[in-house]
Amino acid sequence: MDRKTEELRDIFMSVTEGETVTETQEESRGSLADRGDVGQRLSDVVDRMRERYAFRTDLDDDELSTLVRGFYDGETDADLARELEVSRHTVFRSRMDLHLLRETDLDAPFDLDVLRDWLDDDGDPLTDLADDLDVSASTVRRYRDALAARNESRAANDRYRGEFDSILADSDLTGGLTDDVKDDGLKDATEDAEVDVSF
Template sequence: MDEKTEELRDLFLDVADDGTVTEQQEETPGSLTDEQPEDERLDDVLDRMGERYEFETDWDDESYRRLVRGFFDEESDAELAEELEVEEASVARARFDLHLLREEDTEFPFELRELRRLRNADEDADLPEELETDEETIERALCVIEAQDEARTANDRFRDEFEEIVTDGDLSSRLARDAREDGLEEATEGMETDVSM
C-alpha cells in the first residue's frame, strides 16, 4: 500500500463508524437469463395460452416445448413429426395453436383476403367452388386465418415470449462460449506457437 492509499484509508476509518473497510457481497452475481428454468418459462406461456384459447391439438407440455424449440431452430414440420412420432399435419396444427406461423403457411392458390371476404359476405358460400380448390386446402387456410387473427389480437405477444425464452438460452451459452474463447485468446497471446519437435 503506497502512502496516498494509506492516508485515504486512515481518513475513511476516521469518518466511518465501523472499522470495516470493505463490505461483503450478499447477492450472487446475476445471469443473462431469468432465474426460472427455461422449461418452466415455456410452460408458463403455454398455460396462459391454454387458458385463453381452445387448442385443436392435445399434446403434453414436453411435446409443445420441443415444437417451440424446433420452430425457432428452423426445423421442418416433417422433422418434428418424425421426432415426436405424430402426423405432419398435427405438427402444423399445433404450431397454429401456438401462433407459430411460417411464411409458407400463407401461400395458397388464392389470396387469403379473398377467402376472408367470401366467408364474411356469405357464411353459406361454397368456398372450395368459389376459390377453385379442395375442401382440405380451405380448412388449412381457415386455420391459418384463425391463428393470424388470434396472434394479431394478442399483438404477437405469445410468439415473442417463446422467441425470447428460447433465444435467451442460446444467447447466454453463446456469450459464455465467446467469453471462454476470448479468455483463452488473451491467455495464449504472445505464446510461441511454432514449436518443432
C-alpha cells in the first residue's frame, strides 16, 4: 500500500470510528431480471389455455413451454419433434392448440375459401371435400385445423399469442441487458485501478 492510500485509510478510520471499509447496501428495488421464471410464466399461460380450450395432444405444460420457446427461436416442426421425441403431427397439433401459427400454415394448395364455406355449411364429409379439391384428407384436416386455430386466436383477440410474445421479449431483453452488465459493468470503471490493496 502506498503512502497516499495509507493516509486515506487513516482518515477514513478516524472519521468513521470503525475498521470496516464497506457498508451494507439497501436491497434494490428490482430489475429486469426480477420478472419471474420464464418457464413458469409460459406454463401459466399454457395452463390457462388448457382450461379454456380442449387440447388434443398428451404433451404436458413443460413440454408445451419448450415447444413455445422453440417456435419463437425459429425451430421447425421437425426440429421440435426431435427435441420432444414426438411426431411432427403432434407438434403441429400442439402449435394449433397454442395458437402458434406460422405464415406458411395457411398457404394451402387449394382455395381456402372452399374450405371456409365447407366449415360454415357442415355438409359433405371431409373425404368428399378432399376428393373435390384433389388433395388428401390429411391435407384438408391440416388446413382445417390451422383455420380453426386462427379463428380461435382472433376470437380471443390474440391474447395468448401476445402473452407469449411479451414473456419471451422480456426474457430476451433481460438476458441481453443482464449479460452485458455481468460482462462489462465494471470493466471500464476498474481498468486503471490498483487491485492489490488490503486494509
